[in-house]
Amino acid sequence: KAGVTQTPRYLIKTRGQQVTLSCSPISGHRSVSWYQQTPGQGLQFLFEYFSETQRNKGNFPGRFSGRQFSNSRSEMNVSTLELGDSALYLCASSANRLEEETQYFGPGTRLLVL
């Protein structure tokens, strides 16, 4: 099976712009989670989606949003970009949303905000 894919891999934006990142989970996986990783804050949970519904959300402002489509692909959007949004954005998928399940991570999208 192909792994989790994320597009684009690298992105440069300027302050005030918006950005959309895409994640395609492993075939058959229905749960997708998004994470932000920065040198200062480390890894932080953004959202979790299961069967097109947001099941959990981290402590991020409303500028961060996401959605999941019927084929389990997911997108996240960041509006009105700030310098501090520069980070590696990772998505991970799992078959269901059981706490005991292994998550499979994508390679990440590295976002630089200038």
Added chain:
Amino acid sequence: KNEVEQSPQNLTAQEGEFITINCSYSVGISALHWLQQHPGGGIVSLFMLSSGKKKHGRLIATINIQEKHSSLHITASHPRDSAVYICAVRGGATNKLIFGTGTLLAVQP
């Protein structure tokens, strides 16, 4: 205080040494994960534990639920083990994944 604490933050070892990385947490959890991240960003899930001990090759992970503590051991370490090792717990009030700050391991030949 962070809900998930790892120690040490940095670790340098010689090839062949036995390595231990520790993780302590302060919330109730349903599962604990050990992750490995190589330079460039890719993250691989090594173990998921809710009790006891798991072994995979040269890697061993243990968890003590009563003491809220987990350890990751690497036997016969090798330079290819050089990476950041991250502990994460699923738990707390919101049952989301909470990450430790990671342990940067460098194994020298």
